[in-house]
Amino acid sequence: MEQTLxxxxxxxxxxxxxxxxxxxxxxxxxxxGPFFDDVDMAxxxxxxxxxxxxxxxxxxxxxxxxxxxxxxxxEINARHFDILSKILAETLADHxxxxxxxxxxxxxxxxRRKLIVG
Amino acid sequence: MSIEAINEQLLRAIGVGVALLDLNELTxxxxxxxxxxxxxxxxxxxxxxxxxxxxDVEALRRALTADGRYATETTFKVKRRxxxxxxxxxxxxxxxxxxxVLVCQNITRIKELESMIDSYSMMVERNTRxxxxxxxxxxKLLLNMMPRPVYxxxxxFGVVTxxxxxxxxxxxxxxxxxxxxxxxxxxxxxxSELNDIYSAFDRIGEQFGCExxxxxxDAYITVSGMPDPAPEHALSVAxxxxxxxxxxxxxxxxxxxxWQCRIGxxxxxxxxxxxxxxxxxxxxxxxxxxxxxRIRGHTEPMTVCADSAIAELIGSRxxxxxxxxxxxxxxxxxxxxxxxxxxxxxxVYGLSS
Numbered sequence: 001m002e003q004t005l006x007x008x009x010x011x012x013x014x015x016x017x018x019x020x021x022x023x024x025x026x027x028x029x030x031x032x033g034p035f036f037d038d039v040d041m042a043x044x045x046x047x048x049x050x051x052x053x054x055x056x057x058x059x060x061x062x063x064x065x066x067x068x069x070x071x072x073x074x075e076i077n078a079r080h081f082d083i084l085s086k087i088l089a090e091t092l093a094d095h096x097x098x099x100x101x102x103x104x105x106x107x108x109x110x111x112r113r114k115l116i117v118g
Numbered sequence: 119m120s121i122e123a124i125n126e127q128l129l130r131a132i133g134v135g136v137a138l139l140d141l142n143e144l145t146x147x148x149x150x151x152x153x154x155x156x157x158x159x160x161x162x163x164x165x166x167x168x169x170x171x172x173x174d175v176e177a178l179r180r181a182l183t184a185d186g187r188y189a190t191e192t193t194f195k196v197k198r199r200x201x202x203x204x205x206x207x208x209x210x211x212x213x214x215x216x217x218x219v220l221v222c223q224n225i226t227r228i229k230e231l232e233s234m235i236d237s238y239s240m241m242v243e244r245n246t247r248x249x250x251x252x253x254x255x256x257x258k259l260l261l262n263m264m265p266r267p268v269y270x271x272x273x274x275f276g277v278v279t280x281x282x283x284x285x286x287x288x289x290x291x292x293x294x295x296x297x298x299x300x301x302x303x304x305x306x307x308x309x310s311e312l313n314d315i316y317s318a319f320d321r322i323g324e325q326f327g328c329e330x331x332x333x334x335x336d337a338y339i340t341v342s343g344m345p346d347p348a349p350e351h352a353l354s355v356a357x358x359x360x361x362x363x364x365x366x367x368x369x370x371x372x373x374x375x376x377w378q379c380r381i382g383x384x385x386x387x388x389x390x391x392x393x394x395x396x397x398x399x400x401x402x403x404x405x406x407x408x409x410x411x412r413i414r415g416h417t418e419p420m421t422v423c424a425d426s427a428i429a430e431l432i433g434s435r436x437x438x439x440x441x442x443x444x445x446x447x448x449x450x451x452x453x454x455x456x457x458x459x460x461x462x463x464x465x466v467y468g469l470s471s
Contacts, residue, residue: 016234023230027199034198041200045230046237053238059245 004057005101014095015052022091023048031083035074055105068115081117085109135203135222139166141182142216144175153222156194156203170205182209182218191225202229264392264400265329267345272392278400280391286343287385287428288402288410289328289355291319291362294378294419296336303375311375312336315366322361326354331402339410341402344390352431355383359422360459366420380421382414383457385428405447412446413454424457435460 006015023045026032036044053060062070085106092102119127129136135153137146144166154160157169167175170192181188186209193202206221260269264278272278293299300308312333319338320330327348328340340358343351359381370376386406392398409425417423425446429438438455446452 012238016231016238019234020227020230027197037198041230042233042236045233049234049237050241053241059238059241 005097005105006053006056006058008101009056009095009097012058015056015058016049018091018095019045019048019052021095022052022088025087025091026084029083029087031080032087035076035080055108064112064115067112071116072118074118076116076118078113078117081113133224135220135224137220137222138212139207139218139220140215141179141209141218147217156196156201156222156224178207182207199226200229201226263398265345265390268390268392268400278392280389281345282387282389283341283344283347283402284387285351285385286341286388286406287351287355287383287431288388288406289340289342289359289381289383290407290410290414291338291359291379291381292414293336294380299375307375311377315369315377318365318369319358319362322365323358326358326361327351328354328358331400339402339407341388344388344402352383352385352428353435356422356424356428356432356436356457357459359383359457363420363422378419380414380417380419381423382410382412382417383422383424383428384410384413385425385431409446409452412444416441416444416454418456422457423454425452425454429455429457432457 009015009018026048027036027044050060050062052058054062088109089102089106092105093099097105130150132150133152135150135156137149137153139145140147145162146160146164146166149160160169166178167173172192173190178188178190188207190205191202192205193200195201202225204223204225206223208219208221210217210219257269260272264272268278316330316333316338319340323330323340326342327350328342329344330338330340332339340355342348342354342358348354362379362381366377366379384406386404386409388402388404388406390400390402393401413423413425423441424432424438429436436457436459438457441454441456443451443453446454
């Protein structure tokens with residue numbers, strides 16, 4: 001069976017660090033951060049864990065419908081998406097992910113752009 | 119710099135929030151920089167409850183009087199980030215006045231990690247449930263194709279060794295006029311009828327210790343005495359055979375489509391094995407199977423026929439009427455017998471049994 005990026009980069013023990021780092025960076029960002037202003041901490045962490053896990057082929061997967069529904073009530077524009085894409089790429093690279101793998105993850109993130117940017 | 123001054127500097131700079139409380143008034147006597155960074159600069163007259171509205175002051179007083187210590191947590195937001203601080207109160211005495219030392223530790227990171235582990239373990243549990251469900255479906259499918267011990271062998275070793283089973287008894291059944299039914303009836307109806315009938319046969323067979331091997335269209339084959347030996351194998355198939363007929367008779371009384379079957383039973387040796395690599399199927403071969411098939415070919419509708427070997431074994435409980443000599447394979451002619459359960463025969467009164 002082909003190894004997923006989730007397994008390649010050390011499973012949950014390593015990926016959990018990427019998740020918390022991404023969480024910190026997103027909250028600190030004044031463009032993306034406000035989306036989480038009134039959201040409970042546990043829910044943001046849950047969101048990030050599932051987000052990273054699904055991008056890396058971990059134990060979470062979402063159908064396009066689910067993704068679309070979950071972001072429907074948010075006014076996310078192209079600039080927000082670009083910023084998140086950039087922060088995601090930086091975070092993954094800082095945690096030792098190879099440039100090709102970062103590109104693959106960011107591409108698969110980009111594939112969902114039309115589901116999220118309303 | 120004096121030791122006291124160094125101590126005070128350390129206390130102020132340390133990453134743990136520290137405060138001294140007057141226990142009579144619950145006001146602040148001292149707090150360090152970390153404390154004011156997290157909770158703001160308390161007024162000289164500010165009380166503990168002004169800073170921590172949610173704090174249960176009564177519980178704090180009771181615990182400090184009884185145990186000398188009290189622990190709780192407080193959660194607040196700094197910008198959009200949720201911070202959780204663990205608060206530990208310890209009673210002390212300063213110049214005879216009751217005071218409490220409050221130590222606050224930032225446990226935000228621990229809380230975040232706990233949340234992440236919760237979230238992750240929920241995902242993993244859901245996945246595990248899905249995998250388990252899929253595994254059960256595969257197992258169910260394979261158990262439909264082969265007996266359980268054979269499946270266990272296949273699961274453990276990845277292969278199944280062909281095995282000789284001797285003696286066993288074989289029952290084969292087919293339906294009269296099936297070709298005609300296929301051309302006149304809707305295929306969906308045929309499949310649903312066969313499914314209904316075969317499921318009933320499976321249940322009946324199971325009651326008598328028979329293991330269904332396969333069905334091919336209108337042909338049904340079941341065996342007793344394998345994979346586990348059964349001393350009553352011949353009676354098992356004979357009993358199943360007469361009950362198959364009884365079931366069909368009853369079913370025909372209440373269903374528009376009439377099914378007439380012929381059953382051949384025989385006994386002897388068979389070899390059981392998984393056949394095929396990609397599309398594997400469990401099958402049985404051998405003289406007992408061949409004979410049962412040939413016997414079935416010479417059987418009248420809605421009757422059961424047996425060769426002499428199995429007729430001997432089921433002896434006293436089944437009657438036999440010779441149907442003549444037939445070639446059952448190998449060029450030799452054998453006598454076959456129509457067989458009925460004694461209990462099923464019409465009773466003739468006035469004759470001694």
